[in-house]
Each structure stands twice: as C-alpha cells, then as structure tokens.
Amino acid sequence: MNTNRPWWRPDGFYIYAVLYLTFIYLPVLFLPVFSFNNSKYIAFPLKGFTLKWYEAMVNNPPMLNALMNSIKIGLIVAILSTIFGLLAAKAVTRYRMPGRGPVVGFIMIPLVIPEIILGISLLILLSLADIPLSLLTVGFAHLLLCVPFSMLVLVSRMEGFDKSMEEAGLDLGENAWMTFWRVTFPIVLPGIIASLLLTFTISFDEFVLAFFLSSIEQTLPVYIWSSLRFPSKLPSTLALGATIFMASFIVVTFAEWIRRRGVRLDSTSGI
Amino acid sequence: MNNAVAPLGIRLGLRKLFLKSEPVRGYTLLSPTLLAMFLGLAMPLVVLFTLSFWLQEYLDFIRTFSLANYFEFFQKPIYVKLLLKSIRISGMVTIATVLLAYPMAYFIAFRVKRNKLIWLILITVPFWTSYLLRVFAWKIMLGYNGVINSGLKSLGFLTEPLAFLLYNPTSVVITLAHAWAAFAILPIYVSLEKIDRSLLEAGRDLGESAWMTFLRVTLPLSLPGVIAASLLVFIPTVGDYVTPSLVGGPRGIMIGNIIQSMFGQSQNWPMGAAISVMSMFTVAAMIGLFLWGTHSYRKRIA
Numbered sequence: 001m002n003t004n005r006p007w008w009r010p011d012g013f014y015i016y017a018v019l020y021l022t023f024i025y026l027p028v029l030f031l032p033v034f035s036f037n038n039s040k041y042i043a044f045p046l047k048g049f050t051l052k053w054y055e056a057m058v059n060n061p062p063m064l065n066a067l068m069n070s071i072k073i074g075l076i077v078a079i080l081s082t083i084f085g086l087l088a089a090k091a092v093t094r095y096r097m098p099g100r101g102p103v104v105g106f107i108m109i110p111l112v113i114p115e116i117i118l119g120i121s122l123l124i125l126l127s128l129a130d131i132p133l134s135l136l137t138v139g140f141a142h143l144l145l146c147v148p149f150s151m152l153v154l155v156s157r158m159e160g161f162d163k164s165m166e167e168a169g170l171d172l173g174e175n176a177w178m179t180f181w182r183v184t185f186p187i188v189l190p191g192i193i194a195s196l197l198l199t200f201t202i203s204f205d206e207f208v209l210a211f212f213l214s215s216i217e218q219t220l221p222v223y224i225w226s227s228l229r230f231p232s233k234l235p236s237t238l239a240l241g242a243t244i245f246m247a248s249f250i251v252v253t254f255a256e257w258i259r260r261r262g263v264r265l266d267s268t269s270g271i
Numbered sequence: 272m273n274n275a276v277a278p279l280g281i282r283l284g285l286r287k288l289f290l291k292s293e294p295v296r297g298y299t300l301l302s303p304t305l306l307a308m309f310l311g312l313a314m315p316l317v318v319l320f321t322l323s324f325w326l327q328e329y330l331d332f333i334r335t336f337s338l339a340n341y342f343e344f345f346q347k348p349i350y351v352k353l354l355l356k357s358i359r360i361s362g363m364v365t366i367a368t369v370l371l372a373y374p375m376a377y378f379i380a381f382r383v384k385r386n387k388l389i390w391l392i393l394i395t396v397p398f399w400t401s402y403l404l405r406v407f408a409w410k411i412m413l414g415y416n417g418v419i420n421s422g423l424k425s426l427g428f429l430t431e432p433l434a435f436l437l438y439n440p441t442s443v444v445i446t447l448a449h450a451w452a453a454f455a456i457l458p459i460y461v462s463l464e465k466i467d468r469s470l471l472e473a474g475r476d477l478g479e480s481a482w483m484t485f486l487r488v489t490l491p492l493s494l495p496g497v498i499a500a501s502l503l504v505f506i507p508t509v510g511d512y513v514t515p516s517l518v519g520g521p522r523g524i525m526i527g528n529i530i531q532s533m534f535g536q537s538q539n540w541p542m543g544a545a546i547s548v549m550s551m552f553t554v555a556a557m558i559g560l561f562l563w564g565t566h567s568y569r570k571r572i573a
Contacts (some may be wrong), residue, residue: 009412011382013374013377013378013382014378014382016374016378017374017375017378017379017390020374020375021394023371023449023452024397024449024452025396025397026412026418027405027408027409027411027412027418027449028397028400028405028408030408030411030412031400031404031407031408031411032419041416042410042411043414043415043416043417044416044418044420045419045426047562050303050428061404066393075283075560084303084307085304086275087300087301087303087304088300088301088304091296091297091298091299091300091301092297092301094297095293095294095296095297095300096293096294096297097293097294097298098294100297103301103305105306106308106312106313107304107305107308108310109308109312112502112506112510113506113551114506114507114510114511114550114551114554115507115510116318116510116511116527116529116530116547117510117530117550117551118312118315120345120530120534120543120544120547121315121316121318121319121544121547122311123534124315124318124319124322124540124544125314125315125318130316131511133389140307141311143307143311144307144308144311144312147304147307147308151304167479172445187314192295193275201399201525205401205402207402207403207513208512208513210361212540213532220401221401221402221403224403224404225403225513228403228407228517237404238404241400241404244399244401245400248399249396249399252392253483256388256392260520
C-alpha cells in the first residue's frame with residue numbers, strides 16, 4: 001500500500017471517490033439553489049436570485065409550528081431514549097443475566113421491521129384501545145425506534161471500559177449512584193452525546209411513523225410531505241431545508257470540536 | 272429502599288438481594304425499555320396479526336376469524352405481483368448500493384492515511400437533508416425540466432426533453448440507492464477498518480497478487496460489514512412508499528403504497544394487515560435465505 005502519489009496523478013480509487021461524492025452531493029445541492037430561485041416552479045431555466053422564499057418561510061406559521069413540534073418531540077425522545085438505552089446498556093454489559101440474548105434481540109426488532117409495519121400496527125392498537133392520535137403517540141413511536149440505536153451506541157462505549165473502575169469507586173465507599181455519577185458517567189459521556197445526537201436526528205427526520213400516528217398537529221416531515229403536493233408551498237420548504245442544513249452543519253462542527261476535546265482529555269487522563 | 276418506615280432488617284435484606292442478584296439488577300435496569308417494547312412492539316404486532324383475520328364492514332370490523340383476506344391476497348394477482356416487484360426493486364437497490372459503497376469504504380479504510388474522519392463526515396453531510404427532500408431532489412435531477420434534461424439540451428444533445436427518465440422502477444432504484452448510501456458505507460468501512468493489516472502483508476508475502484489477496488483475505492473478512500449493510504438497506508426499502516409515490520409513477524409503485532392506501536383511501540384495515548403480515552414473512556424468509564447463503568459461502572472459503 002505504498003501510495004504516496006502526487007495529487008495530479010491520482011489512482012483509480014481516488015477518482016472513484018470523487019465521482020462517488022459527486023453522486024451523493026449533486027442532487028442535494030440543487031435544493032438550496034431553488035430556494036433562491038425567483039419562480040415558484042422547481043424547474044430549469046433559473047429565473048434570477050431572490051430571498052422572498054426565506055421571507056415566506058419566516059411568515060409561515062403552520063410550517064414554523066411543525067418545526068417547533070419536531071424539535072420538541074426530538075428533544076424529549078432523544079433524552080428519554082438515551083436514558084432507556086443507558087440503563088439497558090448497563091444491564092447487558094455489566095450483569096450476567098439469563099435470557100440476555102433473546103431480550104436484546106427483542107429490543108432490536110424495530111431495526112429490522114419496515115417502518116410502515118411498525119406504524120400501522122401501532123395505529124391499529126391505538127384505535128382499538130380508543131387512544132386519540134397526537135404528538136404524544138408520535139413521540140412514543142419514535143422512542144421505540146430510537147431506543148435500539150441508543151442502546152447500540154452505548155453498549156459499544158460501555159464494553160470499551162474496564163468494569164474494575166466502577167468497582168474501585170464502590171470499594172472506596174461511594175454509593176452506587178455516586179459511582180455512576182462520578183465514574184461511569186464521565187467515561188460514557190461521549191457515547192451519551194453521540195446517542196443524543198443520533199436519536200434526535202432520527203426523530204427529527206422520521207416521516208412514516210409520524211404520518212400514520214399524528215393528527216392535526218403535524219411534525220415537520222409531515223408538513224414537508226404535504227408541501228410536496230402543493231407546488232406553491234415548495235420553495236419556502238426548500239428554504240427551510242437549506243436553513244436546517246446550515247444549522248445542523250454548525251451543530252455537527254460544534255459536536256466534533258467537543259469530541260476532539262474529549263479525546264484529548266481521554267489521552268491526558270489515561271493511566 | 273424508598274420506604275423509610277420499613278424496619279431496618281427488611282430494608283437491608285432487600286438491599287442485599289438487590290445488590291447480590293445480578294439478574295434482578297439487570298432486569299430492573301432493563302424494565303423501562305422492556306415495558307415500552309412490550310406496549311409498543313409486541314402488543315401491536317399481535318394485534319396486527321389478529322386484525323388480519325378479521326373483516327372490514329364500513330367503519331367497523333367483523334371480529335370473527337376468517338381467512339378471506341389471505342384468500343384474496345393469493346387470488347388477486349396484484350398483491351403477489353407487487354410484493355415480488357418490491358423485493359426485486361429492493362434487491363436491486365441493495366446490490367447497487369453495496370457495490371457502489373464498497374470501493375468507497377475500501378478507499379477510506381486503506382488509502383486515506385490522515386483525516387479519515389473528515390472523509391466519513393463528508394459522506395454523511397448530504398444525509399442531513401430531510402429524507403423527503405432528498406427523494407424530491409431526484410425529481411429535480413430526472414424531471415422533464417430537470418437538471419439532466421436541461422443540461423443535455425443546453426449542450427445541444429437534445430432538442431426535446433427525455434420523458435422516460437422519471438416515473439419508472441429505475442428511477443426508484445436510483446433514488447433509493449442514493450438515499451441509503453451512508454447506511455452501506457459505514458458498516459462496510461467499520462468491518463474493513465477492523466482487519467488486521469499484517470494478514471494482508473502475509474498474503475502478499477506468500478506470493479498472492481493484490482487481487483487474490485483481496486479475494487481471499489480482505490473480502491471474506493469484510494463480509495460481516497457487507498451483510499449488515501445489505502440488511503440495513505434491504506429491510507427498510509422493501510416497505511418504502513415515499514420514494515415510489517414521489518418518483519415511481521404508476522409503473523413504479525410498490526407493496527408499501529398498497530398497504531398505505533388500505534389504511535387511507537381504501538379503508539380496509541384488515542386487508543392491509545394481511546398484506547403486511549405476508550410482506551413481513553416474505554422479507555423474513557428472504558433474509559433467512561440470504562444469511563444462509565452468506566454463511567455457507569463463508570464456510571466454503573474458511
């Protein structure tokens with residue numbers, strides 16, 4: 001593997017990588033282009049630059065309401081599923097339990113079932129039990145979807161560190177709660193942050209479950225779905241998409257900065 | 272332990288039991304998750320299965336056991352045909368996604384020396400856009416006045432836009448292969464990254480060519496990643512109805528569209544439940560077959 005080629009004579013893999021990135025970026029890059037296009041039709045040729053869709057976005061209460069709903073659900077789901085995932089990850093990595101394999105398999109089922117089936121079976125249960133659809137039912141469905149992801153992330157983080165550090169905490173006279181807070185939590189923190197980000201992202205972008213389980217109060221993807229059918233609403237939806245993209249870019253850059261600090265702390269405090 | 276009035280002896284006894292018995296502690300920690308999964312997963316699936324044996328009468332269900340939905344499933348050719356078509360489309364998506372992703376994952380794992388993380392982030396950035404908008408983006412790409420048609424026209428290759436680019440099974444495959452790319456690259460990358468580099472050097476030292484080393488060492492060792500990627504792409508795409516309804520057109524519809532319409536316009540929940548159950552079993556059978564196939568392949572080369 002001695003490839004110290006100069007950049008102007010790339011090898012096949014490098015060319016492939018660039019082509020691949022073009023494939024995954026190109027379609028997505030046209031979305032913000034049309035959010036600045038002075039026409040309500042999403043078609044070429046472009047009609048000139050405008051910011052009016054961003055103005056329309058700010059003055060669109062239903063869309064902003066849907067955005068707020070999605071943020072609310074995303075935050076609550078991220079926190080709850082990370083707590084659930086943390087407890088479950090601790091259970092399966094720290095204790096010998098009979099039936100561990102089947103139990104973990106059961107918790108992972110939402111990952112291997114098409115979402116539409118998860119959605120309709122919940123819809124049937126809720127309607128037979130006479131529970132009205134609301135943002136709460138959407139949040140509950142998102143929790144089911146997110147807990148397995150959270151657990152996977154946290155299990156891999158908890159498997160990585162030494163159980164004896166927790167035992168040392170207990171031996172030194174801390175109670176279980178303080179041991180968790182002062183020993184386990186700081187070590188698992190990067191996993192917790194990863195889990196929060198991942199589950200928020202999943203919930204925020206989830207459409208199928210929200211489509212079946214929401215009523216009048218929409219989440220953002222449900223709103224976007226409806227706007228895809230009404231061309232006049234589309235450009236301001238694209239403007240919102242571009243704005244969210246920029247916001248997540250900032251968040252991820254920030255998270256990466258935190259992670260790097262974490263890695264540095266890890267390596268300086270290592271024994 | 273929250274009961275301060277209980278006699279000290281009992282409290283200490285309970286505490287001892289709790290601390291001593293690992294299963295008790297483990298299941299206590301698991302209980303919130305298990306409760307949620309029981310209420311939100313096990314019960315709904317049982318109810319789905321039950322409903323598939325009922326019948327719809329206007330807005331009500333006839334709650335007596337009947338196999339009518341399953342008879343209808345096999346009698347009307349549309350259901351089986353659509354299910355098979357969905358599996359074919361998802362299979363093609365899976366193959367395309369994994370084949371396209373493998374060289375990219377290989378590149379990041381073996382050729383990129385520094386800043387691997389930057390490459391991984393570069394790959395995930397496009398997926399921060401809403402799934403719906405990513406799918407919609409292909410309408411912009413392939414549409415009548417879309418990127419490809421306008422581009423070819425302005426370059427003088429076309430006088431009239433090509434209408435066949437959008438609204439067919441191929442556009443569904445392209446769109447899905449794009450939408451799920453990250454789910455294929457990351458697991459393959461992880462499994463390639465885990466491979467002990469000295470094994471590859473050993474292969475080369477023993478006189479194998481680079482290509483044979485790849486076939487006999489790298490590829491088999493990265494198979495877990497390939498399997499994970501295939502499942503991560505295949506399972507969700509079989510049931511997808513967003514992509515077919517946005518870019519598939521009448522010829523591109525899949526089983527998810529039928530299920531969705533049974534719970535929407537058609538208002539026949541029991542039939543929708545039966546189709547879902549049949550889809551679930553078929554997908555499970557396909558996965559079983561796939562895992563059996565990869566397992567015997569691994570045994571043969573081991």
